[in-house]
Amino acid sequence: MKKVLVTGCSGFIGNYVVRQLLKNNCQVIATSVDEGKARHHDWFPLVTWVPFNLQKDTDVGVFGQPDAVIHLAWEGLPNYKSLFHFEENLPAHYHFLKSLIANGVTDITVTGTCFEYGMQEGMLREDMPALPANPYALAKDTLRKFLSELQKLYPFDFKWVRLFYLYGEGQNPNSILSQLQKAIINKEPAFKMSGGEQVRDYLPVEKVAENIVKVALQNTITGIINCSSGTPVTVKQLVQNYLQENNVSIPLQLGFYPYPDYEPMAFWGDNTKLKEIR
Amino acid sequence: MKKVLVTGCSGFIGNYVVRQLLKNNCQVIATSVDEGKARHHDWFPLVTWVPFNLQKDTDVGVFGQPDAVIHLAWEGLPNYKSLFHFEENLPAHYHFLKSLIANGVTDITVTGTCFEYGMQEGMLREDMPALPANPYALAKDTLRKFLSELQKLYPFDFKWVRLFYLYGEGQNPNSILSQLQKAIINKEPAFKMSGGEQVRDYLPVEKVAENIVKVALQNTITGIINCSSGTPVTVKQLVQNYLQENNVSIPLQLGFYPYPDYEPMAFWGDNTKLKEIR
Structure with a gap:
């Protein structure tokens, strides 16, 4: 052992x-x-x-x-x-x-x-x-x-x-999927996010x-x-996958936040x- | 000032x-x-x-x-x-x-x-x-x-x-031109050095x-x-230039020391x- x-x-x-x-x-x-x-x-x-x-x-x-x-x-x-x-x-x-x-x-x-x-x-x-x-x-x-x-x-x-x-249960409340969950629970009119075109892993x-x-x-x-x-995925796709898997919906307010300056646009x-x- | x-x-x-x-x-x-x-x-x-x-x-x-x-x-x-x-x-x-x-x-x-x-x-x-x-x-x-x-x-x-x-006056006594000077002053039969083919600046x-x-x-x-x-120069050339400029001579015992393992063979x-x- x-x-x-x-x-x-x-x-x-x-x-x-x-x-x-x-x-x-x-x-x-x-x-x-x-x-x-x-x-x-x-x-x-x-x-x-x-x-x-x-x-x-x-x-x-x-x-x-x-x-x-x-x-x-x-x-x-x-x-x-x-x-x-x-x-x-x-x-x-x-x-x-x-x-x-x-x-x-x-x-x-x-x-x-x-x-x-x-x-x-x-x-x-x-x-x-x-x-x-x-x-x-x-x-x-x-x-x-x-x-x-x-x-x-x-x-x-x-x-x-x-x-x-x-991502998963217990993650930082500022992470994108935590924020998405919160927006859904709070019945916010839309989910404020970045442009969502950045490619991640x-x-x-x-x-x-x-x-x-x-x-x-x-x-x-x-x-x-x-x-x-x-497998590269856009952040927008990640969010849409989450909504689909959890059978929920919320309009996406794309482009609300700027892209972070400490990361490249596309990497995996x-x-x-x-x-x-x- | x-x-x-x-x-x-x-x-x-x-x-x-x-x-x-x-x-x-x-x-x-x-x-x-x-x-x-x-x-x-x-x-x-x-x-x-x-x-x-x-x-x-x-x-x-x-x-x-x-x-x-x-x-x-x-x-x-x-x-x-x-x-x-x-x-x-x-x-x-x-x-x-x-x-x-x-x-x-x-x-x-x-x-x-x-x-x-x-x-x-x-x-x-x-x-x-x-x-x-x-x-x-x-x-x-x-x-x-x-x-x-x-x-x-x-x-x-x-x-x-x-x-x-x-190189110059006051350098580390273990550096190659210091060693060369010493060998000449001590009238050693030959100057023990590496292969001398490494290219330096x-x-x-x-x-x-x-x-x-x-x-x-x-x-x-x-x-x-x-x-x-x-301007790249081989270590052998550096030594020969020194001998010529100072109008002295000593046979070179090339290959006596191995090449150091912490440096590439040729860089400038x-x-x-x-x-x-x-």
Whole structure:
């Protein structure tokens, strides 16, 4: 039975990753800054809970000797433009993971972001250069590079899962499908959105968690791995699909919000590498 | 009269940059961790000396209000592979420069390195992606990216001078022309070197200092600027040129040392941007 440490387990993705690990008969060591939120989940009695604040605590011995780590924790989202990401998070997370490695961990899976590709358009492949264009993406990309240098000195299996877009129960209330649900519930006359022509890559959070766990529990495919559907979809189409699947309707007020300036108009992830994992 | 703060002024390049600034009638505020070494230079009485250790000291108010900063300081060279570069130097240098900016500095010139291009071969241009392949290059490249993000919040003129190879009086005794001089003085039977077929880009240190000062004292051309000759030369040719210019001879024992693993075989810098500066 594999012992897996999951950080950020009370976050949107963390909740699903813990579930997926339990489904895979793993022993889960779970941590997060928000113990109260973690306690609300039905899986809480099934995991070994270890309170830990990686911005302050330094003794990673409290986690025992996990066989693998899935590092999901990341503070300060979704404020992508704050310098906090590289000024505070980057050193804290780097030293946390380095301490785990120094403590004997040999298998690390960390979630990155499609924003590491920056303003590059089209189908994004893992071997393209990272060109992060905001402090959040820069901090993540730099963390990956620091760990890659560390790996040359202290060998460990290193898997970096670049997340694209995801949706599902528990997501950020500012995300588009949450806003859409709210508009429907509030019987608003129309759903205010951007032009909707931007092309993205979406996966349901359950599928994302399944992918992360699949990546974490093997050691054949390592390095950067896109966690994406591989199927581009416009945001307008995403919204229309949701309305159709849930058998609801609301007029779309397209063009109400401007397109965000920190993302290219059209990008999606090549998921060939992900699909190679058995 | 422009007031310019120079860090690392007792280093190989610093010495020449201070001279060049004085020649340009600038008022020089000079600092370095090595006051003893700085005191040995004939320019010492001509500058405002401010003792400062940027790994420890934080009050940049001691420098007064310089009109511009030329930041040359960097510890731990030439040990390119030490994690120290990004674990210690990167945060220390970032916070030092951020403090200067917070204190009112609006014009910053920092020296980067051709190693930021990583293992890319051929003529290197500023608009190529940075692909640093060792901790030193990674730390420098990351410092540049952090400062670029900072610049979006606190506007300042930012010039990043990528140095290629240089030579001259006072250089590291392990550099190839120092070793060559030593072999000649010691009347060694042959000069032990690598195959010498690697293609590089060399400038005399006086010319490098002239370029750095030229870049620092203007604000039209900013961003990344290669400081290079633009003329590729093999290391063997460099050595032969030196022998010829100094009218000395010694047999070359080619292939004695392996080629370094952290550099590509052939690269040189496009200096079009540098030459655009009046």
